[in-house]
Amino acid sequence: MIKFGKGNLRVPQWSRRVFMVAGGCTPFRKYFPEYKLEELVMMGYKMMLEDNDLKLSPKEIKDQIQYCAYGEFADHFQDQLLCEAKIHDYLGLEPLWNNGIKTGGATGGAAVLNGAMAVASGYADTVLVCGWERMDEVDTRTGNFYISTAACKDFETRMGRIYSSYYAPMANRFAEAYNLSEVTRAKVAVKNRGYAMSNPNAQQPGRHTVEEVLESRMSAYPLRFLECCAMTAGSASVLLCNEEMAYKLSDHPVELFMAGGTHTLRVADRRHMEIPLLPNEEPGMYDELLKDSGRWPGFESFLAARFAAYLAYRMAGIHDPLEELDLVELHDAFTISDIQTYGDIGLRPYGQEPDYIESGDAYFEGKCPSNLSGGLLGTMHAVGATGIWQAAEVLWQLQGKYDKFHGAEKWWKRAGKEKPADWKSLQVKDPKQGLWISHAGVGSHVTCGILRKAW
């Protein structure tokens, strides 16, 4: 059994507190030929500057930025090396330093973490975190292949050339090990695509039934099309600050705690490991479970997500996540990876993940609703932007601005859509703190961010 070094388990400590004050995004679509990439990025960036009730003008804020963290998943999709330089120039932010961040599906989260490190270290007081992806230059099956090159090219890519085929074996394994029915999996798709109905920026909103999900076309057994996210073109931005700047810019800043974890890209290489325990877990509580499944994380769980949560909860002083978090945004690229994560981040103990859905806790007005934004299944996965957009959605919930950013006619009009007559607000009542997960590979990189109301 692999054990982790004591020093490796040190909990990160910011040297200075880090805050998030604003977010912005584009509408998300499969095809976006009306705009070049940098034009899309500008759209989300300007929304961040102009529409977040900041106390300085967009130009004054631009003049305060000292560093930029840019998220882009794949040069393949953009077909442009050093895209960061083009975007940075287009936003007029030279000569400020920027870093291009790439950690697969977790790129957005990793960009936020990188920006937070810049604030925490004192490199910058005001940081732009911005991400994008334009997945519409190639046809879908070419896109599937590009994404599958984020599996091991020697031992895995040729086995499927589509990412669903690397998660699907986990779904079968999980179903048998932890008694997960396909109906529970389908409920995740129904829930998140349903919540996307309230989001003007959503790419694939829909009021589906469990039956429709289970009857949709098979991608890799048991994962159906409606259980998989789509490819997206779009961008998102958030603004991070130190304490002084946060209150200068906003009357409603939120504080950020964040950490990341990693694990092998090839699922094959998952050796048996000790489980890093969350603050509310007891040593020995998983002995019985491991007797049956034999190894951890096996194909059932994600070491990277568990390790990220292990660190982030301790940074933020969270003891019982289900009780203390008011909402979460999880990386539901596939229904199964969403469900697997419930155990990793302690919304349920390992082995009881399906109960988070079945109990109703995961729903709007439940104990700790997840993916009210519509998630990746319903709203978007413009990969480099995803973890940034998720953060913005949590920020807006904490600021009580769900309706402002989802209900106002302006955003429906911008997206070229009619606001539905039966539009429903998904504003959580008086939330104090929320979490978002950004996830890559088959669990290769995961960030866990916690945002807490700071006014």
Place this chain on the structure above:
Amino acid sequence: MTKAYEGPLSTKFIGEPSAIYDDAGDFWVVNFPRSITHHHTYGLLTPFFKGLTEGKLLATKCTNPECTENSTWLPPRADCPDCYARTEWVEVPTEGKIYAYTMLDYAGIGIEMETPYWQIDVEIEGVDTIFKGWLKQGKPVTGMPVRAEFRTNNPTHTILDICWVPK
């Protein structure tokens, strides 16, 4: 709608005029085709791929007496991640048990397998990892014993040179 390019061409232009897609509005979308070959090395793992063409399944093992794990790796790796010693080649059993599986129905472009097919993950005695492959015949269930078959005749020189059948 695709419109052929009909404007004047420079005599120095030796490329193919691109099609313009303008049916969605006032913006042009143009094609940018290319065909690319990568020359990819198997490096120190070459014996593994060579082994497949000879009907052998080769893993690597760390034998450093100071290593805490001494893991056996399949896929193999030349360097031990626990102690950084160079690993050694070992032949491992060509049979195992199915740990997980999926049926691949919709694959990305360039797939070299006829869909649908079963992709399986195999646990092998004495190996610390779980080896991904594909099942040539039969229907997988968790725990099912399988044995390896090798494409020694006309090999692809890729990981597709090994597959599994029910034992």
